[in-house]
Amino acid sequence: MRKYLFPVLGVLFLAVLAPMSVDAKKADDTKVDLYYYQPPEYDVNLSAADMNSAQAVGVGTSVNVDFRVNDYKVFKLAIPANQIVRVDWAKSGNNQGNPSCIYYDASGKRVDYETAFGSEKAETYYMLAYSNSPVVSSFTVKSMMFSDNVTQKTSDGTTFGFVPTVTGTYSFNVKDSDYKNVSMYISGEYKDYKTTEGKYTYTVSATLTAGKFYKLQVYSHGKYTLTLTKSAAADAVANQIAAIGAATTSNGSTIDAARAAFNALSSAEQKVVSNASTLTALESQYANLTKPSVAKVKIKKVKAAKKGKKATVTWKRVSGAAGYQVTYSLKKKFKNAKTITVSASKAKTVLKKLKKNKKYYVKVRAFKTYRGQTYYGNYSKVKKVTIK
Incomplete structure (x- = not known):
């Protein structure tokens, strides 16, 4: 029995000493706690090689990133002047699988983490992204320029960019729905920093200069809304x-100028124009007051087809018409009538799916469009046709 036991133990001993295969090591690596993994350039400047090979991304870019164990990828983020951006990562399940990022300036020097990047000047940053798990994730470079009232849910606050079109007073209201501490400040040419204690809302007002770039920075620990x-x-x-x-017949250009000025406002600003209605x-x-006149249509002919339960209607064109409406019914007073619209380029249409051996009443009118409204002329004289 002993002569068989020693060879078996020897084989087991050698198996323990033998190096693990690549596949076995890779499988084993997935079991290791990689929470504290750090890429090679975690505490140093970004290498020239990584800077040169960085993938370029810009505002609005969406990128899928395939992370493998101990893997990282570098991106070059170009931000135009007067722009604020934020890199939003898609959720990857548990926290250990979520990507982490290190940021560097244009020279490759590491910079402090910020929730958003950008200023009144064009800037370039490098982003080194890495993950503690072999996950596939994605991110979007999102513009954070304030143009409409927003609702955010974040634990570290958010930075927005704002460029006013007119010099004067602007007020922003922050309302936190979860916690009684919220703060906000406007930085740029003018600074205002205020915080609340025991309040859900706060308003910050400042006189801002047209064309200047400002940052609206909100700090909150829960869901909040930022409104102008x-x-x-x-x-x-x-x-x-x-x-x-x-309104008079002579001030149309003044009304149009006011509309153009209104349309030039951001969505948030349009909402606070008190007399928009x-x-x-x-x-x-x-x-x-200035609506166009629409001439009455004259029908030339309504002719039934020899077969197929159809009828062709033709009429004289009306100058300046945007189109025509052809209405037909089995009733003389046009009860349960049907109407079809015909383009201005045509002066004829075919009525289909009519009932055999029935008499139809037909009339036509023209219409014009003016300043976003539609104006109709009077209907033509009624014509009759019997379907064969």
């Missing part, structure tokens, strides 16, 4: 609208 509650640009447009007074009403009033 007063805008110098919005106030200027509101005053422009108020100065119009009533007045502008819409003025446009409608002016359109009605």
